[in-house]
Amino acid sequence: MLITNITEMDKKILLGHGSGGKLTHNLIENLFVRHFHNPVLANQTDSALLSLDSAHVAFTTDSFVVDPLFFPGGNIGKLAIAGTVNDLAVSGAKPLYLSASFIIEEGFDFNDLEKIVQSMAEEAKKAGVQIVTGDTKVVNKGKCDKVFITTTGLGTLSSQLKHISTAKKVKTGDKIIINGTIGDHGMAVLAAREFLNLKSAITSDCACLNHLIDKAVNISDQIHFMRDATRGGVATVLTELAEITGMGIEIDEQHIPVNENVRGMCELLGYDPLYVANEGKVIIVVASEHTEQVLKAIKSDRLGSNSSVIGEIVDDHPGRAWIKTTIGGKRILDMLAGEQLPRIC
């Protein structure tokens, strides 16, 4: 059972890398601790011990199973950081710490794993968060698809922002902002998965939004709701918001930014961009009189240059979101039924 040649061994992930024994230790030391390096993780205790500056926290988790692992604009690692950081940030929390748990298929290429881990480290650094604890399981070949990553995030929350995720302050006349084009992530992953030979590539918008969100929150205390529009797209967020608040929503299709390539691909394949996943887009609901200053603030962020006011909260049709189409009609938005694009995140 003794394996002496570490270099040979490390080219592929073996079942032993998930054993909890020597190979697991090597993997942790030579890969995870090396790239994610921080004093908490380096302790390698059963739990990461943390001292927060507030006892009010936000706590969130997501599993990532995207296929393919690598796509224009990102990979599963970058996605696993951005997705969880964004869930904290849209709750009004300051993202601080992440855990990362890997389920890896036996025989998975070590170099690919390292690329993924490097992306995670880079993205975490950009977002200002630390990966402080983790786990690795290896399953036999064919029992999972390459690698799945689950990240869980912990952030502190100021009591002034507690209303944001519950949408309790949303009121008639509030404006709805999005920080840029929609559908890029979903179409980028689909194109990469199906090897579609597109004239110009579509790039995923996958990114951590916490700095952009900071700018909005710092400039206005009148932000009433935020949510990132991931699986289910913008339509699902708006439908949920209408349901939670019991208020009406009206969106103007012509104000929703969509990249031409995304629009073309959606038309070709029969997708509605409103339902296509994003990984770097946030819906912000703000008091009408603060709209311009919030828009200006997020436009100053490189992830918000195409920000746009796409609609508002209305008295009509309570609990329902409607869209004014570019050809002048109006239709109701509903939640996604069934699955549009599996394994998009």
Next chain:
Amino acid sequence: MLITNITEMDKKILLGHGSGGKLTHNLIENLFVRHFHNPVLANQTDSALLSLDSAHVAFTTDSFVVDPLFFPGGNIGKLAIAGTVNDLAVSGAKPLYLSASFIIEEGFDFNDLEKIVQSMAEEAKKAGVQIVTGDTKVVNKGKCDKVFITTTGLGTLSSQLKHISTAKKVKTGDKIIINGTIGDHGMAVLAAREFLNLKSAITSDCACLNHLIDKAVNISDQIHFMRDATRGGVATVLTELAEITGMGIEIDEQHIPVNENVRGMCELLGYDPLYVANEGKVIIVVASEHTEQVLKAIKSDRLGSNSSVIGEIVDDHPGRAWIKTTIGGKRILDMLAGEQLPRIC
């Protein structure tokens, strides 16, 4: 795409259950929120918002990929709660909140998922923890093996217990206690997986140890180290402890409790119980003069009735753990090389 017959649909997990749309919402409402019911989860915000009574926290994560999902003494759900609760408890933390993320294979039986979720709810209740946030991803048939669960735990830590996971107070003469028989979990899962027709079944020891650990911690401030002996078994914990502290460890084989069935199965199949996984066993290192009272305290817990002092910290062979065998010899313990039993947790 509209699915109207919820009853039919819910018998098998569909890709749409992971879409983030209508089916996901149904699954969350009718399964997770119903069984895990608590006010935080019911809010269904992007992040769970929590108010802790201390800003010193422990944070830990584990993915569970056990095969088979159901085994004598537990299932993947019970395991996913106990494993993470125990990682918090052995760090000296009070386990409070868990996240649970599911990766489910398309076509997975809804009833099996419900059994698993029920077990999670029961085990969480016993441990006094709440499952406050989660995620569900569904992958195409054949792309994962039935279901994988990742739980992440959050607990508060009193500053007097910060030394426990770092082992900084461990000193020569400290006694090493285990709360009962070893190897039960690993052998129970293996027997269930291989359909071994054993005369008397072996039952996994899978359980939350936080209440037992509370008893030990409440009775003595002289607990110097704790760790649960999961993957890699008791031998791996002791080897790690010797490495971290740079001290010597001596264990007496005849004092290590092993169930007769487990011993027999290990002999038959060539396993060493010291390396076989447990899911309800903790190694406690305590100052010599406090040993008896700690032993008495944990023996009063139903999960500690077979507790035993198995060895001590010594000056000899620094950084190494040795075992006195029942036939009178001595051998060094090493970390597990390669994989003994894949997918044991």
